[in-house]
Amino acid sequence: MEPIIKIVAKAIPLMNNNIDTDQLLPKQFLTEISRVGFGKHLLHDQRYLDDKEQVSNPSCVLNDTAYDGAEILLSGENFGCGSSREHAPWAIADFGFKVVIAKGFADIFYGNCLNNQILPVSLPGNIVDEIAKACSDNPSQKVEVNLDTQTVSCGSIEATFSIEVHHKQNLMNGVDKIGRTLQALEAINAYESRIEL
Template sequence: MSNLKMISSIAIPFNHNNVDTDQLLPKQFLTEISRQGFGKHLLHDIRYLDENEAVLNPECVLNDPAFTGAEILIAGDNFGCGSSREHAPWAIADFGIKVIVAKSFADIFYANCLNNQILPIALPSQAVDVLANKSQANPCQIVTVDLPNQTITNGEDTYTFTLLVHHKQNLLNGVDKIGRTLLEEAAIAAYEARQFS
């Protein structure tokens, strides 16, 4: 996994509420256990006008060429609700998104994002609306997320976000929970040696 410290990118203003994990990655695509290849199916029912994904929906902001290459997604309230499917953050990461800014997140989805090196940032509703509206009005607007200082800036406005220390350290070090444990492998081996000698 790659670490995450500072992201400066344009941001996709996808300010929808109650987007569930079946919308993020519909069940018919849950056919692989690899984390790659799911990005093309992200928000399938919104992005495409056909089942074969041959016809893009021009009304979907994810298909707007102005937002190509964006690493930040701005979402609404209760983002990632529904089932606990980890394939949903896999699809988001494979699409290229590294940071999601939302008004709130479903708890399990929030945890799954952190385990997959995606930074979920919950901000007050008004702040999210400002960020989304400015990105909508000016797709070239750069948003900077500074994880060490826990700030998000869009050039004019700066917001501070909260994140538990161990989640922050995992993201900065590019590890998940298991990877964090393995960083202490020497200490674990020493403990086992003392216990079983």
């Protein structure tokens, strides 16, 4: 997987709280059996006026061409709550986002982002609101997210964020987690012998 170290890109403000994974990727797209192609369905109900995705909703910020090329998504509290469907982060990544900055994340979604090389950045509400305002006033505004230094900057706004060291290392090195766990095979074997499973 492609390592994440520093992203400098436009950011799309999607500032509601509690954006759940049902909204991010509705159920009718969950029948797919591959991981690819979900980006066009991201936020389907808000992005399209019709079910066949032929009529764009001009009031949805994801359809605003001023944000073309954006790699950062900004949102509110409890982002990604609800269903464990990894189809939601697959859609976010496929749309082109590499970072989600939010006021808070639901746990399963946070883990799913990490497993898909998406960097989830949790920042205080007032800072996210300031960044969102800057990006809303000027869609060309670039936001810099540096995982190495754990900093976010946007014009004069600067903030630091926390992330578990192992998560940071995995993202910065693009680690195959299963491959890494399988290096601990002896410990798994020993556990199984110990409890006679």
